[in-house]
Amino acid sequence: MNIEGELQRRFFLWGPYALLTLATGITLFTVDELMTRAELYATGPAVAAAVVLHLWAGHTGACLTDGKPAQARAYYLIRTPLAFVLTYLNPFYSIYAVLGYFDTGHYQLGLRWGRMSLLATAVTMAYGQSAGHWPLFAALFVLHASLTLVFEHLGKKADEDREAKAATILALEDANARLEQALSENAALHEQLVLQAREAGVSDERRRLAAEIHDTIAQALTGVVTQLQAASDTQDRHSARAHIDRATALARSGLGEARRSVRNLSPAALEHDDLPEALEKTVALWSQQATTRADFTLTGTVSPLHDEIQATLLRIAQEALTNTAKHAHATRVGVTLSYMGDEITLDVRDDGRGFDPLAEKPIGFGLTGMRARAERLAGTVDIESEPGYGTAVSARVPLVHHA
Incomplete structure (x- = not known):
């Protein structure tokens, strides 16, 4: 197993405990401000249930990418509503709920259930971050849902590109093998040229994607965060509504730019x-x-x-x-x-x-x-x-x- 795979395995195995512990620790310092006595009493069994779930998942391998599909799906579908319940009891448990963004693709939920699970995580995160402020919740949910769908699309596109490139590389390797038999004296030079061309293409594509993401999605998110912070800081409802409307517009603009980046089109401002x-x-x-x-x-x-x-x-x-x-x-x-x-x-x-x-x-x-x-x-x-x-x-x- 490579280093990346080992790190991923450790995260799925031990990450839930770390995030649950961190969220619980913060919760203990916010009991008086954020929780009623009934909510506090309900939190204990919910945390215990989460610990038991992760113990079972670690023992059976359900939380790992090479685990049994049925057990993995059961683990995810139990953990997602449990994370929402904890976040409802105390918003800081959204720290634990963020797990739903990282491992959805590993549990073979299918397109429909996978998107529903991602949106459920988006609801949980938006509720935890809005602290019961419903206009802010709506804006945060739009933001989370938009980013969820955007990055799901980008991930799917990246997987398709990787598969296409892998097939192309296999075809090139087969052609190179036949060419090596006929031109053995030039094999070393030919292999070096192919490798350099491949690395140059990958490097150029990475630079293009980095530039597009920085100039579009990152700038849109910066604007969204600024407007939402301004909305949370003001006491005037009309002013807060204006900031939330601007944040929603920026989120939609960022979503459009992300789609254009995938299709390698011009900036939206130059469309007309x-x-x-x-x-x-x-x-x-x-x-x-x-x-x-x-x-x-x-x-x-x-x-x-x-x-x-x-x-x-x-x-x-x-x-x-x-x-x-x-x-x-x-x-x-x-x-x-x-x-x-x-x-x-x-x-x-x-x-x-x-x-x-x-x-x-x-x-x-x-x-x-x-x-x-x-x-x-x-x-x-x-x-x-x-x-x-x-x-x-x-x-x-x-x-x-x-x-």
């Missing part, structure tokens, strides 16, 4: 608009959500651009604005798109706190991802900043017209 219109709307929406003044300026003669050029510049602008919202503490932001003969430039400037580009290493995927996107189009991204004097991000790419 050209780059200048999409950038203007993006800046306006960001300004509204960040409550920071942001202006968009267009210079030069507008001409149709290649789809990849438009998508790249829009993603760079979105990432630059996201970084500004997270780190800059700016009061004003300017975004300028300039058509300059044989190249097009995008400048994003703010009057925030700035930083020293030479002293500070880039955090996360943002700056690295922007440069990688521009370099794929033979372009560049330059960062100018100084502590206390704001930041300027300038992207330049060749102006390639739409075919």
